[in-house]
Amino acid sequence: SWRCCRKDRAVAGSTEAIPAAAPPGPPLWLLAELTYRCPLHCVFCYNPTDYTRFQPELSTREWVDVLTQARALGAAQLGFSGGEPLLRDDLEELVAEAHRLGYYTNLITSGVGLTERRARALKQAGLDHVQLSFQDSTRELNDFLTHTRTFELKKRVAELIKAHDWPMVLNCVLHKHNLPHVDKIIEMALALGAEYLELANTQYYGWALVNREQLLPTRAELEAAEAVVKRYREQIGNRCRLLFVVPDYFEQRPKACMNGWGKVFLSIAPDGTAMPCHNAGNLPGLQLPNVRSQPLREIWRDSGAFNAFRGHDWMQEPCRSCDEKAKDFGGCRCQAYLMSGDAAAADPVCSKSPQHEQVVNIVRRAESATSSWAPLVFRNDQESHRMRAAAVDIE
Numbered sequence: 001s002w003r004c005c006r007k008d009r010a011v012a013g014s015t016e017a018i019p020a021a022a023p024p025g026p027p028l029w030l031l032a033e034l035t036y037r038c039p040l041h042c043v044f045c046y047n048p049t050d051y052t053r054f055q056p057e058l059s060t061r062e063w064v065d066v067l068t069q070a071r072a073l074g075a076a077q078l079g080f081s082g083g084e085p086l087l088r089d090d091l092e093e094l095v096a097e098a099h100r101l102g103y104y105t106n107l108i109t110s111g112v113g114l115t116e117r118r119a120r121a122l123k124q125a126g127l128d129h130v131q132l133s134f135q136d137s138t139r140e141l142n143d144f145l146t147h148t149r150t151f152e153l154k155k156r157v158a159e160l161i162k163a164h165d166w167p168m169v170l171n172c173v174l175h176k177h178n179l180p181h182v183d184k185i186i187e188m189a190l191a192l193g194a195e196y197l198e199l200a201n202t203q204y205y206g207w208a209l210v211n212r213e214q215l216l217p218t219r220a221e222l223e224a225a226e227a228v229v230k231r232y233r234e235q236i237g238n239r240c241r242l243l244f245v246v247p248d249y250f251e252q253r254p255k256a257c258m259n260g261w262g263k264v265f266l267s268i269a270p271d272g273t274a275m276p277c278h279n280a281g282n283l284p285g286l287q288l289p290n291v292r293s294q295p296l297r298e299i300w301r302d303s304g305a306f307n308a309f310r311g312h313d314w315m316q317e318p319c320r321s322c323d324e325k326a327k328d329f330g331g332c333r334c335q336a337y338l339m340s341g342d343a344a345a346a347d348p349v350c351s352k353s354p355q356h357e358q359v360v361n362i363v364r365r366a367e368s369a370t371s372s373w374a375p376l377v378f379r380n381d382q383e384s385h386r387m388r389a390a391a392v393d394i395e
């Protein structure tokens with residue numbers, strides 16, 4: 001049938017343009033991953049493990065062109081991310097251009113490189129919002145998990161963000177090692193004057209997947225942290241908004257990943273690869289288009305990659321006849337592939353998935369894990385080259 005044909009062609013890697021059933025809406029949320037270079041070595045980084053292949057980086061002129069094209073398509077929210085976006089010395093220029101184009105701009109940073117001089121320049125350029133990552137409330141764990149000495153620096157950067165009157169979101173990725181500190185993390189956010197604290201439980205992709213055995217908490221650890229967050233919410237009201245993102249492994253229904261494939265989210269990797277999600281590069285046969293060789297409008301509307309899982313036509317059972325498919329879109333395509341080997345399968349997080357038992361077993365193993373943990377793998381170029389070589393060998 002045309003449906004099968006369409007899916008097979010897309011997943012088998014055709015670069016041919018495939019007409020979507022109805023033209024998609026605008027890519028409201030544009031993520032500009034300016035560089036995958038990063039001074040930190042976080043063990044739960046969501047960047048692809050083979051990030052070193054996304055080179056060479058787009059030039060300033062090429063990024064301005066991407067921003068202009070995306071804005072013409074209707075993009076409104078723009079995240080400057082990475083890696084560490086402050087490693088690009090044209091960040092101020094890109095922010096100024098984005099501001100001129102009418103974007104709401106957000107800098108997603110580790111804080112490394114945000115000096116008083118650059119903060120002033122970014123403010124002048126029109127930067128709207130800053131999201132600063134912390135890894136823990138203690139210097140020891142923050143510095144251990146990033147393999148850097150950055151804890152004190154991050155605190156100074158938080159003060160700088162406040163001094164320049166930006167709304168501040170602190171982000172802390174949660175896992176087994178820092179979940180017991182959640183009260184201290186909240187206290188730290190309050191002391192630093194954060195407007196929002198995003199307590200994002202680790203999602204297992206990229207480097208976090210490599211380290212899953214060491215990072216995945218038990219259900220009891222998770223529930224205890226959630227109870228603490230609830231208590232603080234009642235105490236502090238709107239003084240600081242606490243967002244607690246539950247890890248999907250502990251759920252019965254999958255997350256609506258990316259709000260649906262090719263629906264509102266468009267990510268551009270440092271070398272111009274356009275992706276419907278951060279991990280799309282790992283899906284086999286999905287040939288990702290590049291802004292260096294194709295106009296963004298064509299990429300967003302017509303490319304095989306962006307249409308591969310758009311809408312519902314690609315779905316198999318149990319998703320196809322599920323009355324929740326419009327809510328969760330069958331979950332995450334990358335997770336479906338990682339666990340079932342089929343990117344068009346139901347996300348195994350869903351209790352209706354034939355592979356759901358795998359997720360249950362992973363969670364069960366976390367309950368019984370003791371000292372058999374393998375050492376943590378820190379994100380760095382050498383490891384990335386090694387994993388890239390290993391992936392090529394398997395192919």
Ligand code: FES
Nearest residue numbers: 257277332333334
């Ligand atoms: Fe790729 Fe969810 S991370 S679709």
